[in-house]
Amino acid sequence: MDSKLALYIVKRLLLAIFTVFLIITITFFVMKAIPGGPFLSEKSPSPEVTAALEAKYGLDKPVFEQYITYLKDLLRGDFGPSIKNRGRQVIDLIMEGFAVSAKNGLIAACLAIVIGLVLGALAAVFHDSWIDKTIMVLSTAFVAIPSFVVATLLLLIFCITFPIFPANGNVSGGLVLPIISLSLSPMSYITRLTRSSMLDVLGQDYIRTARAKGVSNTKVIFKHALKNAVTPVITYVGPMIAYILTGSLVVEKVFAVPGLGDFFFSSITNRDYPMVMGTTIFLATLMVIMTLLSDICYKIFDPRVDLS
Amino acid sequence: MKKDSNALPKKNPLSLQLDLSSFEKATDEEKFMQQRMRESTTFFKDGMRRLRKNKIAMICLCVLIAIVLIITFVPMFYPYDYSTQLGITPGQPTDSSYKNLKPFEYGETELKRIEAGENIFPHIFGTDSLGRDYAIRVIYGARISLVVGLFASIIVLIIGTIYGSISGYYGGKVDLIMMRIVDIIYSLPDLLMIILLSVVLNKTLNLEGTFLESLGVGMISIFIVFALLYWVGMARLIRGQILTIKQQDYVLAARSLGASGGHIIRHHMLPNCISVIIISTALQIPSAIFTESFLSFMGLGVSMPMPSLGSLASEALGGIYSYPYRLAIPAVAICLIVLSLNLLGDGLRDAFDPKLKK
Numbered sequence: 322m323d324s325k326l327a328l329y330i331v332k333r334l335l336l337a338i339f340t341v342f343l344i345i346t347i348t349f350f351v352m353k354a355i356p357g358g359p360f361l362s363e364k365s366p367s368p369e370v371t372a373a374l375e376a377k378y379g380l381d382k383p384v385f386e387q388y389i390t391y392l393k394d395l396l397r398g399d400f401g402p403s404i405k406n407r408g409r410q411v412i413d414l415i416m417e418g419f420a421v422s423a424k425n426g427l428i429a430a431c432l433a434i435v436i437g438l439v440l441g442a443l444a445a446v447f448h449d450s451w452i453d454k455t456i457m458v459l460s461t462a463f464v465a466i467p468s469f470v471v472a473t474l475l476l477l478i479f480c481i482t483f484p485i486f487p488a489n490g491n492v493s494g495g496l497v498l499p500i501i502s503l504s505l506s507p508m509s510y511i512t513r514l515t516r517s518s519m520l521d522v523l524g525q526d527y528i529r530t531a532r533a534k535g536v537s538n539t540k541v542i543f544k545h546a547l548k549n550a551v552t553p554v555i556t557y558v559g560p561m562i563a564y565i566l567t568g569s570l571v572v573e574k575v576f577a578v579p580g581l582g583d584f585f586f587s588s589i590t591n592r593d594y595p596m597v598m599g600t601t602i603f604l605a606t607l608m609v610i611m612t613l614l615s616d617i618c619y620k621i622f623d624p625r626v627d628l629s
Numbered sequence: 630m631k632k633d634s635n636a637l638p639k640k641n642p643l644s645l646q647l648d649l650s651s652f653e654k655a656t657d658e659e660k661f662m663q664q665r666m667r668e669s670t671t672f673f674k675d676g677m678r679r680l681r682k683n684k685i686a687m688i689c690l691c692v693l694i695a696i697v698l699i700i701t702f703v704p705m706f707y708p709y710d711y712s713t714q715l716g717i718t719p720g721q722p723t724d725s726s727y728k729n730l731k732p733f734e735y736g737e738t739e740l741k742r743i744e745a746g747e748n749i750f751p752h753i754f755g756t757d758s759l760g761r762d763y764a765i766r767v768i769y770g771a772r773i774s775l776v777v778g779l780f781a782s783i784i785v786l787i788i789g790t791i792y793g794s795i796s797g798y799y800g801g802k803v804d805l806i807m808m809r810i811v812d813i814i815y816s817l818p819d820l821l822m823i824i825l826l827s828v829v830l831n832k833t834l835n836l837e838g839t840f841l842e843s844l845g846v847g848m849i850s851i852f853i854v855f856a857l858l859y860w861v862g863m864a865r866l867i868r869g870q871i872l873t874i875k876q877q878d879y880v881l882a883a884r885s886l887g888a889s890g891g892h893i894i895r896h897h898m899l900p901n902c903i904s905v906i907i908i909s910t911a912l913q914i915p916s917a918i919f920t921e922s923f924l925s926f927m928g929l930g931v932s933m934p935m936p937s938l939g940s941l942a943s944e945a946l947g948g949i950y951s952y953p954y955r956l957a958i959p960a961v962a963i964c965l966i967v968l969s970l971n972l973l974g975d976g977l978r979d980a981f982d983p984k985l986k987k
Binding site: 337340462465466574601 | 812813824964
């Protein structure tokens with residue numbers, strides 16, 4: 322079994338590495354296809370200045386040579402200089418924004434997992450009661466509604482109509498709404514996932530045995546049932562991180578949080594191409610790693626899963 | 630000579646012909662037992678019956694029909710246009726009183742005409758910062774969103790079905806290679822790639838002079854992106870279906886009669902996975918609408934002055950303190966459309982293919 326697991330991990334790892342390589346390649350060549358280059362703006366500099374700038378950033382070389390250089394730089398963690406923020410490295414800007422986004426994202430992810438598990442377990446335990454029905458209606462709604470719509474509606478309700486929270490993500494208390502709007506959809510998904518796997522588990526023989534032996538109800542639910550019901554949730558952690566990261570792109574715009582999404586947004590409108598490339602590659606790599614980890618964890622935690 | 634109808638032809642001693650005299654006729658009572666108690670029902674009718682019992686799905690269907698009726702017919706008689714800036718008439722000074730009207734307010738010239746006894750259609754949701762009637766912009770936005778959702782799903786449907794059925798039917802090495810490609814595309818972070826491609830296509834596509842120009846670059850790039858990335862889920866699903874159907878005896882029979890691969894796929898396999906195809910297409914529409922509004926919200930979707938629900942929400946964000954309803958209306962509209970499409974899709978799945986339930 323162990324050699325099978327190792328083989329699976331190696332296979333997934335190779336696929337992940339290839340995916341990251343593919344993402345870098347696609348990003349690079351697709352961005353190179355944009356006509357005009359990054360120095361084209363309203364007040365175009367003279368041809369000499371453009372040529373000098375291109376020589377400085379290595380843009381005068383053949384595209385393939387630029388690609389090899391870019392790959393080599395990436396291996397050293399160098400995403401090149403930002404074009405609109407003169408004198409700043411892309412990687413520094415990304416790290417600066419990511420520090421903010423990662424904190425929010427982590428809180429949102431933890432919130433989603435904890436509340437999602439509790440609500441899902443509740444819905445399963447009180448199956449077919451009004452608690453179950455309310456939870457299911459709400460979670461169905463929140464799974465479907467995109468995070469930026471949730472964010473705008475929350476902004477309208479809690480900042481404009483009833484000014485409880487500040488609309489600006491910079492001040493204290495301003496991060497409450499962005500975190501809630503990021504976590505609502507994954508939370509609802511986890512709730513549904515936990516509910517269905519919990520219902521499945523609660524019908525199994527060993528739960529009846531535990532009950533027959535006189536184990537208290539809370540202990541049966543939390544120790545015997547929930548432990549086995551959480552495994553499907555593990556597979557969702559990877560996609561959830563991806564969802565939260567892309568969701569943060571727009572949620573940060575809505576609440577003016579100075580995170581990575583905000584940088585990404587302004588770099589798209591500013592045509593800061595190295596920044597767009599760097600952020601895309603950075604986020605995509607992160608997502609691939611997260612999906613890989615959650616898939617491998619799932620196989621390790623649940624020995625029943627078929628590895629073939 | 631008249632032939633007796635009950636008379637038997639001469640029996641050949643070696644034939645297996647039955648002797649009718651050893652049978653007796655069925656009585657009326659026995660005949661009645663053979664009658665069908667209920668009309669036999671087709672697969673489609675049965676599914677529709679089950680769907681009709683699902684209250685939530687029916688409510689969603691009604692909401693969707695209402696929305697579709699509104700976005701098709703209201704623009705026909707609505708007196709305002711989504712791109713006309715009211716108060717700007719050539720040869721006359723611009724009337725800025727039309728900008729940022731609250732709901733049911735009128736511009737100055739309109740007020741004068743009302744005093745003169747004219748009947749003027751109210752601006753139900755007011756106007757935007759450029760003096761365009763907001764209600765018609767929302768209606769057009771919803772129209773764009775639904776059209777994008779529908780066409781993107783059709784693209785996904787066509788590519789996914791062809792790819793999945795070929796991969797599933799031919800199996801072996803073909804299947805292996807085709808599915809590896811799917812795996813790789815599947816592992817790409819879709820929204821990020823979409824944003825990237827939209828950024829680039831917005832800059833590179835040149836549609837001037839073609840009939841696609843009226844659609845706008847943003848819309849075309851959304852379709853291209855869907856055609857490139859989103860079909861993989863559908864392809865996997867169809868392949869799985871084809872793999873099970875391939876084992877059936879009627880496929881073997883068709884093949885032994887000399888039917889070609891294409892014929893078998895088209896006439897024997899695809900009709901048998903039609904329910905899966907319909908259901909996943911129905912669930913694809915809201916996800917396409919989600920992507921479109923997401924991109925438009927980021928400023929990468931439809932091009933100006935064409936509105937989309939996402940871009941309307943994005944524009945309204947600037948004036949949120951003065952005009953909060955302008956953000957609320959498109960946001961609620963997106964919720965309504967996406968939610969009812971999702972619930973209807975779930976209902977369809979339960980009605981037509983209970984096995985597919987997660």
